[in-house]
Amino acid sequence: AQKITQTQPGMFVQEKEAVTLDCTYDTSDQSYGLFWYKQPSSGEMIFLIYQGSYDEQNATEGRYSLNFQKARKSANLVISASQLGDSAMYFCAMTYAGNNRKLIWGLGTSLAVNP
């Protein structure tokens, strides 16, 4: 069965440092998509980055990059130069072929950026 695992319930990072949030996935499908979303304390769900299973290059969006290692089934989020506003919950999610973009979610990682 398809599954997303985020093993870090909470992370701390110093402002201006880089941080990596882990995500592993399980699927037998060859075609799938991986997402990262940010949920600040205000509650909204903010799209950060997307990686398709057939994309050869790692996705990047500004300070966010996705370290996609297909053989290891990992899709780690790297945030460079952390800012105080990066403090939030971060969710990894996946869609797969035939599930029509229904997202399967991990349990999330709470990131705290210290000044």
Added chain:
Amino acid sequence: DSGVTQTPKHLITATGQRVTLRCSPRSGDLSVYWYQQSLDQGLQFLIQYYNGEERAKGNILERFSAQQFPDLHSELNLSSLELGDSALYFCASSPRGSEKLFFGSGTQLSVL
């Protein structure tokens, strides 16, 4: 701002009552998805509509129903509410041909 609009932002009601949550997708997006986020179950897909028609169903209770109107806005109706229905309900839309889902700011439902 994702461009997806949800109202109301907060809703407080009593057990047994019925409520309606509203969602307007991003301009041009035909698909609308509803998700529920609760403390004990995390994020779960409820239902999807595409251009007015139901496309997929997830873990949606029979007490819950949804529809998408000709102007593409969608409503999620929750009836015979129970304490366990307290959750954050998200609506999302996606551009045609894209895998990306953009979420609204959610409706926080509290059933007392």
